[in-house]
Amino acid sequence: MAKIICEEKNCSGCLACVVACIDQHYDETAGEALSCRIHEKITTETGLVRYTTRTCHHCADAPCVKVYPTEALYINEMGLVIPVRDKCIGCRACEAACPFDIPRFDGEGKLVKCDGCAARQAHGLLPACVRTCNTGALKLGE
Amino acid sequence: MEKYTTEELLQARIPGEETGITVKRTICGFCGENCLVDAYMKDGKIIKVEGCDSLPVANSGKLCVKGAALKQTIYHPERLLYPMKRVGARGEGRFERITWEEAMSTIAQKMQETKESHGAKATLVYAGHPKWFRHQLTELCNAYGTPNFGTESSSCAYARMLANETVFGTTGRGAMPDMANTNTLLIWGVNQMYSRSVTGSKSHLKLEEKGVNIIVVDSRHTPTTDHATLHLQPIPGTDGALALGMAQVIISENRHDMAYIEKNCTGFEAYKDYVSGFTPEKVEAITGVPADLVIRAARLLTENGPFGLQMSASPMVHHINGVQNVRAINALVLLTGSFGVKGGTAGPGPGRGGFKNGFLMNPLHRVDADQDLSHAEFPAWAQLNFYETQVTRIADYMEGKGDYPIHTLIAFGMNHHMWAQPEHVEEAFKGLDFFVNIDMYKTDTCDYADIILPAATALEREQLLMMGKGQILDLQPIIEPMGEVRNDMEIILELAQRLDLEIGDPVLKNYDDYLRMSLMGTGLTLEELRAAPDGLPKPGKLAMRTTEQILSNVRTPSGKLEFVSSVLEGCDMPHHDSLPVYRDFRETLPMDEYPLILCTGCRKPQLFHKRTYRMPWLNNLEESPVIELHPETAKKLGIADGEMVRVVTPIGALEMRLLHDTSGLPGVVHVYHGARDKDINSLLDEKYYDPISGFPGYKSYCCRLEKLEQKEA
Numbered sequence: 001m002a003k004i005i006c007e008e009k010n011c012s013g014c015l016a017c018v019v020a021c022i023d024q025h026y027d028e029t030a031g032e033a034l035s036c037r038i039h040e041k042i043t044t045e046t047g048l049v050r051y052t053t054r055t056c057h058h059c060a061d062a063p064c065v066k067v068y069p070t071e072a073l074y075i076n077e078m079g080l081v082i083p084v085r086d087k088c089i090g091c092r093a094c095e096a097a098c099p100f101d102i103p104r105f106d107g108e109g110k111l112v113k114c115d116g117c118a119a120r121q122a123h124g125l126l127p128a129c130v131r132t133c134n135t136g137a138l139k140l141g142e
Numbered sequence: 143m144e145k146y147t148t149e150e151l152l153q154a155r156i157p158g159e160e161t162g163i164t165v166k167r168t169i170c171g172f173c174g175e176n177c178l179v180d181a182y183m184k185d186g187k188i189i190k191v192e193g194c195d196s197l198p199v200a201n202s203g204k205l206c207v208k209g210a211a212l213k214q215t216i217y218h219p220e221r222l223l224y225p226m227k228r229v230g231a232r233g234e235g236r237f238e239r240i241t242w243e244e245a246m247s248t249i250a251q252k253m254q255e256t257k258e259s260h261g262a263k264a265t266l267v268y269a270g271h272p273k274w275f276r277h278q279l280t281e282l283c284n285a286y287g288t289p290n291f292g293t294e295s296s297s298c299a300y301a302r303m304l305a306n307e308t309v310f311g312t313t314g315r316g317a318m319p320d321m322a323n324t325n326t327l328l329i330w331g332v333n334q335m336y337s338r339s340v341t342g343s344k345s346h347l348k349l350e351e352k353g354v355n356i357i358v359v360d361s362r363h364t365p366t367t368d369h370a371t372l373h374l375q376p377i378p379g380t381d382g383a384l385a386l387g388m389a390q391v392i393i394s395e396n397r398h399d400m401a402y403i404e405k406n407c408t409g410f411e412a413y414k415d416y417v418s419g420f421t422p423e424k425v426e427a428i429t430g431v432p433a434d435l436v437i438r439a440a441r442l443l444t445e446n447g448p449f450g451l452q453m454s455a456s457p458m459v460h461h462i463n464g465v466q467n468v469r470a471i472n473a474l475v476l477l478t479g480s481f482g483v484k485g486g487t488a489g490p491g492p493g494r495g496g497f498k499n500g501f502l503m504n505p506l507h508r509v510d511a512d513q514d515l516s517h518a519e520f521p522a523w524a525q526l527n528f529y530e531t532q533v534t535r536i537a538d539y540m541e542g543k544g545d546y547p548i549h550t551l552i553a554f555g556m557n558h559h560m561w562a563q564p565e566h567v568e569e570a571f572k573g574l575d576f577f578v579n580i581d582m583y584k585t586d587t588c589d590y591a592d593i594i595l596p597a598a599t600a601l602e603r604e605q606l607l608m609m610g611k612g613q614i615l616d617l618q619p620i621i622e623p624m625g626e627v628r629n630d631m632e633i634i635l636e637l638a639q640r641l642d643l644e645i646g647d648p649v650l651k652n653y654d655d656y657l658r659m660s661l662m663g664t665g666l667t668l669e670e671l672r673a674a675p676d677g678l679p680k681p682g683k684l685a686m687r688t689t690e691q692i693l694s695n696v697r698t699p700s701g702k703l704e705f706v707s708s709v710l711e712g713c714d715m716p717h718h719d720s721l722p723v724y725r726d727f728r729e730t731l732p733m734d735e736y737p738l739i740l741c742t743g744c745r746k747p748q749l750f751h752k753r754t755y756r757m758p759w760l761n762n763l764e765e766s767p768v769i770e771l772h773p774e775t776a777k778k779l780g781i782a783d784g785e786m787v788r789v790v791t792p793i794g795a796l797e798m799r800l801l802h803d804t805s806g807l808p809g810v811v812h813v814y815h816g817a818r819d820k821d822i823n824s825l826l827d828e829k830y831y832d833p834i835s836g837f838p839g840y841k842s843y844c845c846r847l848e849k850l851e852q853k854e855a
Binding site (some may be wrong): 015019028029030032033043046048050078118119120123130133135 | 213217339660
């Protein structure tokens, strides 16, 4: 129960998760901070244009981990796919391998990807995005 | 369990002895919601925030998108940290640091000089955001002798409060839906899932889950309308006609509560006659809402009543017919017998808690209020919003186009971009003898001031908070005041002392006095609360109000709920109809030349007026401002998605990117307000306002769109 899932029908597109993720991972001086939650516009059945957010599925058989030439991605004991920034060489092999278009790259060309707030979860804390989700759409699950 | 190194724990901001990270409780303070925050602290600095989940508070563990950026709000490089005085020309933005002593003695001296040369009323005192010190600022105005005290509320909440007073004899605060018991909810023009997303989102979804009939009237699709039983989409500014049409259906189908009306209301016969003309077909022609939906809404509203009416402070009164539109909506509450009853609007139960002399707890009459600058033009305002001046015409007042000129302006958190034609306000600033602005940031408004003072944030001062059902909490500042910032109350009290004036009862000398005064009547002391970090329950039982008490204490002149307003009748002014008469704003506009409706300021989750543009984490989420237009209209005009176009009104023009967006209605141009370089308020007409309330028609003006190549052709 460590993966972050989204009950799409209850998402309002309020974007709190996107900024909570940034706040968790960056200092306030990081003006161009990149969130691990990717936000995109959708049009609902009624015609409402709003944001939706998505992030890493933490696949059990993660193709991104398999293709990695270095140890910049690994699966931890909770089943979360963890990026290791120091070991990322910016080759973008993970981008090509990911079927869900998740990997993003920052100003230094390094991978930015959800780590499921693994350290927080290991200490009994919710991932920052789940903690703040205003509607309760984001949950922990399998 | 996986072992983490100290460095990894620090990086993940995990609290504990190993990292030295602690968690402190504070209030966000970004808007007026008072969400409690758990701030992660390291070496005296905030390194992360999240919603407090250790107390039974409304925001339980959550912060909205704006609150999540709190770190950037507090440590922003444009924070004003020291008193400054202007050294360049007004508007140029050149300032140099001065001492508090020099700043405060200069301000007191200038206020005294103004009073001696022109009379105290030549000083206008203004409060923007935040609101908590307004009562004491009014006391300062009274002691000094000026009736000219105005606030941002004169284009935010007060017009709806005025409208509510005319019908219910109570303000918006006294007319909330009885959410816990209602079976039918009418939400008119509010999208809580953005504007109050932390507390409003979950409660809205819960109502849906409970099977409450939710009717949402909103000219746009929003997340709230997506979770509604029925959504009506009127053209902005036609809401009054829609409400009158629903009333026509209710009365013609005999769905109204005649026994309730006869017992509690006045003016029904005249109202009934008036609404009889608003047939569903006529309403469709005015509002664009299909006739069958008007009928369905009227039936749904009365099937499982009474109904709770949920509205917001301002969206419905940002039209030049706003007060009457809200009165027409409020009349539905009377018609269905929904006011003061369980499951209805303003239902029985405990009153709203609050602190002594807190914001709007005990509104003060002003000295010489009948000589303030707005009373003659806005007589209903003068009676019902007696505690403040309507300052929509602030530029005129500063230029002496009112009964007399304003020479000195003392402003707390003023943002002149909130008014239509802010350029006029800028010109008027230049003619002032003296201008002080107090703010957290060095804003565009500060650039026109002679002295600017740095205000403390909510995190830099001790605060008292009333939580839920009478639990009171004392919150200590969690960071040292940055630079030389002081809180607004300290500034007000020092100013009073320097002017040799006494304010408060008992007299307030310092901030602690203010906190102690706030607690009077709660049965708790400041010392007790300081020693109880999780707060203390307010002793004694909360006063409960019954339906009988509510309906026998209606504060209108007739003592009854009024379909026909005796206050408006007594005003004897054009447009002050005593019935909730619908006047179409389009008849006053040059719609031939400017055929599209310009609707500004509809909420986006990440934006809250001008200040959000300052925070990169919020501003970077999407391009703003842009023009949002329904593709049907865009295609007719030959404008592609993402094309740069010119939006033109009778006042001016701005170039912006246009996005196709089906959220709004065809024919309506939506633009968010407050951007530094592309302020849509520059295109609004400062004379286009509601003659009853003075509120600008921000949400229903006119415009046309021009393709850019037309300019070159």
